Amino acid sequence: MSLQVTNLRVYYRTLAGDVRALDGVTFGVADGEIMGLAGESGCGKSTLGNSLVRFDPRMRYIEGRVELEGLELPIWDNAAMNDFRFKEVSIVPQYAMSALNPTRKIGRMTAELVAARGIPPETIVPELERRLDLVGLSRDVLDRYPIELSGGMKQRMVMVLSTILNPSLLIADEITSALDVSTQKAVAEMLVSFRDHGFVKSMIVITHDVSILYQIADTITVMYAGKLAEKAPTESIISAPRHPYTRLLISSLPEVGVRYAERRLAGIAGSPPLLLDPPAGCRFRDRCPVASEQCLQEPPFVEIEAGHFAACWKVA
């Protein structure tokens, strides 16, 4: 296992109380694995991604253990994480495109980033140029300001930047969502090629778009209301999902070839619980068509067959 996360719990402090955005998740990511992370807006995907790299001031570490390459990451300690961030574990945050500093040229931004890790910027130039070539960016992007790049160019640039030191783990949060289909495909395929070239060992790719994950991920993990619902090889999640939420989610997705006139798809009635004061037991209970008495107890996230995990009393 490249990454092992055990019972991780991270809340947000608010005036009204704790928002239990990440409420006890356990999973592993193998060497070379691209793990897709999907789920409805607000289910905690970004919270999970961010907590492995950088805590924001509102986030509160409750408990849990994160090991990367057998070494425990001090995720609760932002200063101590400096030794790992960018070198061992790197993130392209959601909205990174719009967060690029508009007053810095791309080249200068890169130099500062690398220098801050105690590495002389000139030493990485040959590798930087090689990777720009690889993703089809001309070398003079280094001389340009972020505003001068298109969305697709920016995402490629951000990807090259965050992996230049060959981290073990890369977390890419919604990096394809604001792009046109043709650019989206290029950026998604770039993720795979970065893994294939060994620039990163493994990846967590966060997106609400399951069809993108079907194209590039080895495994897919589905989150629901701050917890993991299911994790399995991509083909199993798409073709033979076991958790009731995953089943309803997959069957609600329109795809080319399915027409309203011929086959009516159905959505999932109801909405997810508020994470400020989530109900006890299975959090999907209110919307689950097969819920029963037992579901008042929380179902454990267990391996139901090799490599296939789910948190549901009915599939265990």
Add this chain to the structure above:
Amino acid sequence: MLTLDRVSKVYKVGTFGGKDLPAVRGVSFEMGPGEVVSLIGESGSGKTTVGKMILRLISVTTGRISIDGTDIATLGGDGLRAYYRTVQGVFQDPFSSFNPMYKADHVLGMMRRQYFSGLADADWLAKVEASLQAVNLDPGQTLHKYPHQLSGGQLQRLLVARALLLDIRYLVADEIISMLDASTRIDVLNLLGELRERGLGILFITHDLSLGNYISDRTVILRRGNVVEMGATAKVFGNPLHPYSRMLIAAAPQLHRKWAAVAAELGAGGGPRPEGCLFHRLYPPDRPAGADGERPTLARAEDDHFVGCVRLDGEGACS
């Protein structure tokens, strides 16, 4: 029938409006009642511009948009008010379409002052309930709520309900699904399908091919302001003829087919077809122009399936 006849839009840009930016070029298509037409294209292709011209939020530069034969540019006063009782639009972001200070009933009440000032309270209430029911919203659960107390899908349905207060026959729906979560997307899409069955004509603007494919009867593919292909949705998706349509369909992520498999099916990553420009084979360059001196921009490949020249700017030789 809502008809676009060689409609173009040139925006004036630059400091003194000295530069021309052609956003829509010679677009023609029509939409009948009870029909969903999807307008598909990448960012900047001119989709919203077409929608805004239909809603007369902006003028056409050349060409003509007409409803049942009447040029909408000629409408004013009562004629225009009558047009807006027939054609309404719903746009992308449901959250920014609502003033957060007003509850849902106030949002609908603004329509009353504009269009139904003579209506008795009881009749107005009946109307509101009918239109909320048409979009599967429970009046009691909705009317007294502020925007932040409703989900994105509920807000989007509220916007549609507001348009339905008028007995509209056509709805322009510009990216109304894209903002929503997967689980609520399909509900709003199905709602459009139900409204269509009740006779509403819908222009469904999207960059998401799977949504357009699911809901629409006909598809118009736009690139840089030009229609490159259009026709029955099953034909355009089942047998895309234009290289750009083929590229788009090959790039759209599908749920049970990998990119490589789709590309192999369409041939060479969805690239050009070996036989060259189908448009000019069907419509040779030396063929005389029509009676009005205009050349068509699309050629008919089969029944209800049209394709444009592979050269998108329509200038020079194409193959």
